[in-house]
Amino acid sequence: MISLEQSRKSFHEVRGLPVQNFWKTVFQTQGHDDILRTPRFQEWLNWTPNRSNCPELELLMENLTDSIPEEWRARGRRIFAGRNLQGQANAEAWQSGEVGVIELNYGFTSASMIYMVLYSKYFEMIHTLGTEVDFSDDDEEIILMVLEEIGKEGFEPILIAEEERRAWTANGMIFPAHRLLREIPSSRSEDSYHEGVRAIEEFAIAHEYAHHLLGHTDDEYPRSRYINGRVDAELTRMGVNFSSYDLNEAQVDELRADSLALLMMTGRLTAQVCASSIYRSMAGAIMGLTVLAHINESWVVSNEAGETHPDFLTRYDVATTVIREMSKSMPIGPEGGHPIGFLAQLSGFVSLILDRWLSSRIEGHSPANVLSLTSWLFERSAEIQEELDKLKTGAASKPVQRGS
Ligand SMILES: [Zn+2]
Known part of the structure; x- marks a missing residue:
């Protein structure tokens, strides 16, 4: 023992x-x-x-x-x-x-700090796009210039990180050599920046903690059978089915560890889920998975016997399903905020990182720019509004179920 x-x-x-x-x-x-x-x-x-x-x-x-x-x-x-x-x-x-x-390991912490800077800059970019650009202006050239300027702030650090990543992989040391990977925008407080980094670390620790609870380490832990069953039951209720992913045993264990980490972080297992724990777990999990995928280039991997981890896209799919299911019962915040809106924002960030990586690998892939991002944001925000409206009417017509 x-x-x-x-x-x-x-x-x-x-x-x-x-x-x-x-x-x-x-x-x-x-x-x-x-x-x-x-x-x-x-x-x-x-x-x-x-x-x-x-x-x-x-x-x-x-x-x-x-x-x-x-x-x-x-x-x-x-x-x-x-x-x-x-x-x-x-x-x-x-x-x-x-x-x-x-x-x-400190390399993970260092990477989390860098990605939190990238996210803060991306967040500032979409905030500026939403509040400071007057799209009703008749002069399209001016709009274009403004967009390009805003886009530079958000896109440039991501490009620099993509460049530096090669040095990180070569010498095994993750260090933000460029100042744009260290500076947080003035609109974000130091506290909220560090909270973000801590949430990423918390997801990494919770994932490893989950491996110990699930009996994935080599000792005999009798209760782990029951814990595996409890996690699977929760996941079935949420509509997650591991067999639909075509993975090997070790990869399924990783998805279970991700899921249990999220059940822990959100407070689901002790029935204490609240909006703030949902936001925190969402940020920690999605940023954490992105950090690992970008460093290890594990966006897409096979399910052959030698592979121990599922790729980013699979882990992301399971994590977002779990968190989306838990978010549904959350009321819409006083200023219209909802975890589902935040989730969309985070996935926009992830798509940008993934997109930049793809354009450096695939010939002829034209990278996303601020124009495509803007139109994507408009479409997405309309979809989110629809989703939230549906949740609202659903909640009004159905009695609220608790403790299931
Ligand atoms: Zn693991």
């Missing part, structure tokens, strides 16, 4: 890290004596690892454990989640004997 103490000890031994706040190790490695000596940081720097080597992940592990049924928590409380500076840009679950670990 897994023991927290053994897990913590082994993680630090195997990765050659001192048992202390991960960020203290980072500052020591980088020779940041100024930060290490600052009196107001002392308490934080001297924080002792318990279920993680990072105070933020410690809290995240507690919250995720609260999000699962009581009977599963004993196992969850014994898992150690560690940040590591080295390694591939991803997260992984490892288990052996008494050791149960979730490892989050």
Whole structure:
């Protein structure tokens, strides 16, 4: 059986890290004596690892454990989640004997920060398109010029990321060399930016946590049979059918881990789903899957026996179905906002990244530009309005069902 103490000890031994706040190790490695000596940081720097080597992940592990049924928590409380500076840009679950670990590599965090910058710029672009462009202006040339200017702000960073990605893949280090991959637009607060990065990390951790709960690691966890059944039952209710994707066993396990991660993050398993947890899980999952797909070039992969993960398009399809089903019962916000509208915005962002990648691979594929994006946005917003209207009339004619 897994023991927290053994897990913590082994993680630090195997990765050659001192048992202390991960960020203290980072500052020591980088020779940041100024930060290490600052009196107001002392308490934080001297924080002792318990279920993680990072105070933020410690809290995240507690919250995720609260999000699962009581009977599963004993196992969850014994898992150690560690940040590591080295390694591939991803997260992984490892288990052996008494050791149960979730490892989050810094490359993934760095990539999440870059993509959150890209998303913030994309978001600003579509916001500007929607509020500041006067499409009733008679002078088409002016509209065109304005559109091009706005488009540059949103598209350029995505192009730069596509360029830099080659260097990341070559040396295994993800670093935002260009300033456009580091600067967040002034319209977005630092807090909301960091919340976004944390949501992406939370999805990665929840996915690995789910592998431990589902028994995908090599120990015998008797309850995992029941947990697999519970996840499958939830998914069937939501209309997700894994057999329709033509995947191998390992790939189906990945989809189960994605789905359980979403059930945890939204609070579905303890019946505490609320709009803010839906928004957060949506952003974390979709951005997280995009980050991984872009770094590993796993937009489209086969289902042959050697492939362990389904491609982005399949994972995206399952994740959006799950989250869309949970969103349906959410009321429309005071200013007309709804998770389904946010989902459309996120998928627009994903399509842009995918589109830029495609144009660098496929000859003759003309990349999307601000004009095609604008018309897509108009069409999409009309569709969303229709969808929301349907939800509204549906909710009015049907009694609201809860706790199913
Ligand atoms: Zn996985």
